[in-house]
Amino acid sequence: MVKKKRFKTAFILAAGLGMRLRPLTENCPKPLLEIGGRPIITYVMDHLLTVGVTRFIVNTHHCAQQYIDTFPSQKWRGVPIIFSHEPVLLETAGGLKNIEHLLHDDEAILCYNGDVMTNLPLQMLIEAHEQRRPEATLVLRTHGTPLHVAIDENSNVCDIRNYLNKPGTRTCLFTGIYAVEKTLLTFIESGKVESIIHVFLRRIVEKPGTIMGTIIDKGIWHDIGSITAYENLRSTMAKGSVHL
Secondary structure, three states, X not given: OOOOOOOOEEEEEOOOOOHHHOOOOOOOOHHXXXXXXXXXXXXXXXXXXXXXXXEEEEEEXXXXXXXXXXXOOOEEOOEEEEEEEOOOOOHHHHHHHOOHHHOOOOOEEEEEEOOEEEOOOHHHHHHHHHHHOOOEEEEEEOXXXXXXXXEOOOOEEEEEOOOOOOOOOEXXXXXXXXXXXXXXXXXXXXXXXXXXXXXXXXXXXXXXXXXXXXXXXXXXXXXXXXXXXXXXHHHHHHOOOOOO
């Protein structure tokens, strides 16, 4: 029997205002800033293609028309892109809830912050998630800052940012990449502006063990969270020191 492929859809979070990169992002969404001669978001898409994603859903808000202008065919390397526009910025959980109608039953979604550049092995996330099928599996790393996700000895997430005062057995960095079951979306209120972190915390309290972490230290990972980080990565890639 052929195993059904569940990870067909990737949700790329690209609707943010890019406040930390002003003035570069005043008239351009952060994921459309260029590194190596092409938009950051195209590296995200290429990375997702390595695990066989067959469609991208990208939420938009700030300078939304630029996404249409950048991808006039609404495809990348032949893979369709669905743009989910948010007239009111819904944050990470609200944006995910907003695409619920586009998802199939029993579908799992790869969620990926649009300002992250990495070549970590995504297949490891899929394998970890499919082994236990929690409501969400977060990709974590043991180094970097901030180390604000606490996990226990069974890799269950027990706290984030110390909101619950449950230190677990170790703390890790959250990469902004995670796998989500469609069922998690039933616990998000439609139209509510909310962070996915708050949703994770609620589910941890309501049903411990339903949010899981998987540590993937392989590969490189960059969060483009400042102008300095952006310029440094542009420089190192131009010199050939980093390949993504």
